[in-house]
Amino acid sequence: MRTSITIEVRPTEIDVMGHVNNAKYLEYMEWSREDWYNKMKLPIDVFTEMNVGTVTVNININYRKEARQGELLTIYTESIRKGKSSYVLKHEIRNENRELVAEADVTSVTIDLKLRKSVEVPSALAKAFS
Incomplete structure (x- = not known):
């Protein structure tokens, strides 16, 4: 399933070059990822009940076009x-003209919260990849 959120670039997200600081794009993607989990009916408390956490292990990001305040x-x-204990979510950030601003593949691993070791992707999450 593909989900989306829309945000307005705030003044505090701009760097000395007058455009969005590169680190902010990762934050935008994190907000969108949280929204994706919620729309998949997998908020953090559901993972906690399963004794499962998700850990980001790799982010491959490409910056395509600058974004500016407002x-x-x-x-x-x-x-x-989806792999055995890992999975990949793709993010695209587009401006109001639908131009690609940034894109990333984010790899996460599911872990046992008590043992802090990787575990198989739970079936509730695996369904999102079928």
Whole structure:
């Protein structure tokens, strides 16, 4: 499933170059990822009840076009690949003209919260990849 959120670039997100600081794009993607989990009916408390946590282990991001203060950005998130204990969510950030601003593949691993070791992706999460 593909989900999206829309945000307005705030003054505190701008760097000395006058555009969005590169680290802010990761934050935007994190907000969109949280929204994706909620829309999948997998909020944090559901993971906690399963004794499962998710850990980001790799982010591959490409910056395509600058974004500036006041612009509206839409961040899209979708599931693209699942392994035994890992999975990948793809993010796209597009401006009001639908131009690609940034894109990233974010790899996460599911872990046992008590043992702090990787575990198989729970079936509730695996369904989002079928």
